[in-house]
Amino acid sequence: MGLKFLIVGAGAVGGYFGGRLLEAGEDVTFLVRPKRRKQLEKTGLVLKSVKGDATLDPPLIEKRETGIFDVILLSTKAYQLDNVLPELTGFMHKETVILPLLNGMEHLETLDRYFNKDVVLGGLCFIESTLTNEGHILHTSSGHRLTVGERNGEMSERVKRIAASFDKTNADVRTSIHISExxxxxxxxxxxxxxxxxxxxxxxxxxxxxxxxxxxxxxxxxxxxxxxxxxxxxxxxxxxxxxxxxxxxxxxxxxxxxxxxxxxxxxxxxxxxxxxxxxxxxxxxxxxxxxxxxxxxxxxxxxxxxxxxx
The missing domain is CATH 1.10.1040.10 (N-(1-d-carboxylethyl)-l-norvaline Dehydrogenase; domain 2)
Structure with missing residues (x-):
């Protein structure tokens, strides 16, 4: 049985990698604000990429709606994190994992304080993408790499399952036992x-x-x-x-x-x-x-x- 992904936001990073998952037929839902929802319902999730364009019809939810997910991909700006965290607990079960793709390291301290530390994986990405005025995701460089791993250096089954979900996607997704470094x-x-x-x-x-x-x-x-x-x-x-x-x-x-x-x-x-x-x-x-x-x-x-x- 495949994993259910919740992508928090549909911006330049989450929208891109979530969109590539959706394009490959994975079970993906986007948690968005009302304004972004209206935009996506009108235009679809549009990827303009040097790796291939796509226009997708994404499942969308807002806070206080229902749904339970296996993986929460978190790619908000760091200054948005405190406002986002209270929205997430209602979408989690006891084995849900959080995959953060934020810049920096301080967000790990915040996530560890809010959730059990074992819930939070290590993650990073290298991608040059931006959100246009029309709400399209513009990807302008050849790189679109995402790396995920356990912060204790183990190679766990849950990391392997996440990587396997990306196997058929148009993205470069890797695992690492040295994710902190x-x-x-x-x-x-x-x-x-x-x-x-x-x-x-x-x-x-x-x-x-x-x-x-x-x-x-x-x-x-x-x-x-x-x-x-x-x-x-x-x-x-x-x-x-x-x-x-x-x-x-x-x-x-x-x-x-x-x-x-x-x-x-x-x-x-x-x-x-x-x-x-x-x-x-x-x-x-x-x-x-x-x-x-x-x-x-x-x-x-x-x-x-x-x-x-x-």
Whole structure:
């Protein structure tokens, strides 16, 4: 018997991977807000992707509706998490698992406090996608990788079943027995990319092509790695080099999703990406001037949004 998936939201990440599951014939339902529901009922779930387009008719529910699910795929923005969690318990049975695909690491602490820690898997994805003004999911790069694993390093049957559900999907889905390390690697990469593109207010190409931009990026990576090492996490010696190589491989036009949100005037995850690293740095007395500059820039942007909305 197949797994029943609840995808929380139908945005650029959850909408994409949930849509690929639905396209492959899996049992998928989307938990959405009323405005998004009306939009999806009118247009369908539209994927515009370099890996193949799809227009799907997704099952939709809103909070306080009924349904019990085996896997809850959670891909909200970190600043939305506290409002979402109370909605989820009514959709869970005793063996339901939560697969979070949020950026950063702080959300694991939040989820562990709210649910039994054993309920929460480790997960991450690499995908360059965004939600258009029409509500379509635009996927613009060749990567669409999702990785899932047990945070204790075991290869469990539930992880195998989730991976098997993705076997026939048009997506690159993997399992890992080193999911925590992979999540820290992703955190380093996304904190670097979001940091430089939001601070310099543009794509990675000009930053990487200037001596000053390259030097700043190098020093930012070293700073973040120092903070992570002080947490006691068993991270590899190649963390900094691999993050640098990832940045070097990006296309000139690449921007972090945070920069794209900034350009649209949307909220950003300032407190959850650089902010969480700064809180770790403060506890461990790490010197972090580059992270502080990035965070200050994002908080000024937050203030601009507040002032502009008055």
């Amino acid at each position: 992979e999540m820290w690697r992703k955190y380093l990469f996304i904190a670097t990319l979001s940091g430089i593109t939001t601070l310099f207010n543009g794509p990675v190409g000009p930053i990487r092509d200037s001596d000053e931009g390259r030097a700043f990026t190098h020093q930012l990576i070293d700073e973040i790695v120092t903070v992570i090492r002080h947490t006691g996490e068993p991270i590899g010696n190649d963390f900094a080099d691999k993050a640098w190589r990832q940045v070097m491989k990006l296309s000139d036009e690449t921007k972090a999703s945070m920069q794209k949100d900034k350009e649209k005037g949307l909220p950003v995850e300032a407190d959850h990406i650089p902010g969480y690293l700064l809180r770790l740095a403060e506890v461990n007395e790490c010197f972090t001037p580059f992270l502080q500059a990035i965070y200050a820039n994002l908080k000024v942007y937050d203030q601009w949004r507040k002032d502009d909305s008055r």
